[in-house]
Amino acid sequence: MSGLMRLGAVRAALPRARGSSGQRTAPFVLGVRHFSRIDAYQHYYGKLKNQEGMLRDTARNEPYRLALEKALQKMQGATVMDIGTGSGFLALLAAKYGAGKVYAIEGSPEIAQVASKLARANGFGAVVEVIPKHLEEITEQDIPLASVDIIVSELFSHFLVGEVGLQVVTEAKRFLKPKGLVLPQEAVLKLAPFEDAQLGAELRGRHSFWQTKDFMGLDLSPALAIAEEQLLKELVLDIVAPEQLLLTAQQAPQERLDLVTPDDPDVWRKMSFELVFPPRERDALIDGLCGWWDVIFSSPEGETYSVLSTGPDAAPTVWAQCRFLLHKPMRAAKDDVLNVKCELKSHKERESYSLQMLLRNETSKMQSRVGPVELSNVYARHFARANPFPYETWSST
Template identity: 30%
Template sequence: MEMNVTQGDYFTSYEDLEIHRLMLEDEPRTDTYRRAILGNKNYFKDKVVMDVGCGTGILSIFCAQAGAKKVYAIEASNLVKLAKEIVKENNFEDIIEVIHSKVEDATLPGDLKVDAIVSEWMGFYLLHEGMLDSVLVARDKFLKEGGEMFPESAVIYVAPCSVPQLYNKWTNFYGVSLSTFAKQLRASKSSKPEIMQISQENLLGAEIAMAWINLREDTVNDLNCYSIQHVVGASKTGQYQGLCVWFECNFPELSSGSRVVLSTGPEAKLTHWKQTVILLPEEQNVDEQEPIAFLLDMNRDKNSSRRYNLELTLLDPQEVEHPVPCTCDMTKCILIKVVMSQHTEHAMQQNGIIEDDPLDDDE
């Protein structure tokens, strides 16, 4: 499965104001960045900041509002003209310098190093579009030792799911059964990830982290491939129709407040990223605690660095290793859970955490 993005149309696509309207009006996205920046005014005060891929410049303005003494706003598309006007509109021309350049080609006066880098680089399933590469290049070129990254880490999660909104309606569509059409629809959609909203109730098992990205340390080569093999017991009886993929981004915790996290999961408020679903060509009926085994590979395309190929392989739960403890109903996993539970209870009794039942005072 793949999503196409060519180098030639990547930057010009971001000149479309409708894309920026969509991102600006994404309340969880914009408000999370605002809280992460303005909630750390003590840190940003008198700091030098770089905004990679500044777009309209709103993150740069948040940094200026937080007290940064200088912000270098880097933008490769022709949106720089608009960004400069917005900076002027907000009276930050003396603080924010908008630079028309790819960050890979940008230079700062006197080989200046910055205190922090902010960027909204995330694509569908986190890595689509490959903008994180540019952020890591900026880090290596411009960030001071010990400088901060906003966000500083990200996690990709996966979980099996149902997608009833795509298929259930075809069993009785205006009084006509179109199950044959639904079957062909599933087959046609299984070659490309679907961007859609999945509700928490349609997840069929607990999520597992597929990848954890450390923006302070990871290299561009570290982003080339990710893979996870997993077995999970179905959390309820249902139709296993796909694998749901989403991400979280964590911002530095520099003040006494709680950590700021941007989540795009089914349990979170909907963002423009929604969730990414890898659809199965044929659905599978599963019972509660029935094992669901899969292998998911995410590999950077060799011909286009901004594109990833996603490959889902369904595995036989009898033939692969299960996590310990496992949530499925296979006999070996049930026995392991029983043994682990007994061992834990014994250890707690040995440490006095669990006391024997007290004698009845009347006896």
């Protein structure tokens, strides 16, 4: 999810960036006007056309519907919080499946009005209360502390964390009852190496202008290296065919994220992990790493309700997959031992994350790096061509 690049993840209910003291950090300053990416979220997600894109994404919506339906017994008469409700879709589903009270949190005033209107029109006006505030502005006068039975949210972005959605749910836990249910409960980040020389050539070709040696008598080529360096700092969103990877999606190693246990939002400020890749089927010149995520909806007893996957082997979603280019392609035999160290740091001013990775061939001792990539710095390559996005309307059965 990222502005025009992503039709549906973190809404305007995201918290504004905070420093370690818990105080809000200063937003960008443009002349005398203060500007924050939150302003952009509110404007973007306040548009019904963009909400339509999310509602048409069946691969996104169905796992949520199924999870709420599976939680039917716990839902009866329950108090539910839907964070970043947008058009109110999840809030209305919770009401439909028996919730007694639904707090629908939405920071965009325009779309909050739409959610209220849809709640009334569908007969849930007495159940769904739309609160047009950012989550951090919600007080116990709005929602009593420890009064919520179920928290549900869809605040995910490219590589899951691109727009700091995990912090929001953790911060919201002050309203959750002891042993309350959080949906989804778990997420996994996955990575697989790929070989695609054409991609690198294509992306570098986007900056061929800076090869010009006679631009009105001026040589622009000294800037080419800077343009290529900037390219390597971009997150490339793309729809990746499974056969383009050097591993199957099932073989790709993963990092598990517990979305339920943390009580301090600062736990998500920095995430570091290391993954080991299994042997590949062939030797390759690795050009980069492909990343995606799954989220898992479970009962408190551990029963899996449903899974939302953004992998290359799953139905296409608005998130697509992430491609991270190596600074230098790295050769690897099929049985070479490869590992990758990944570090994600929250970027306060950008209200996003900065990602760095180090890919190491333990057999040859060669290594190459990715980044730093700002996850808010997105090139949506898949939008430049036709793709099999499943625009379908959800309907009951």
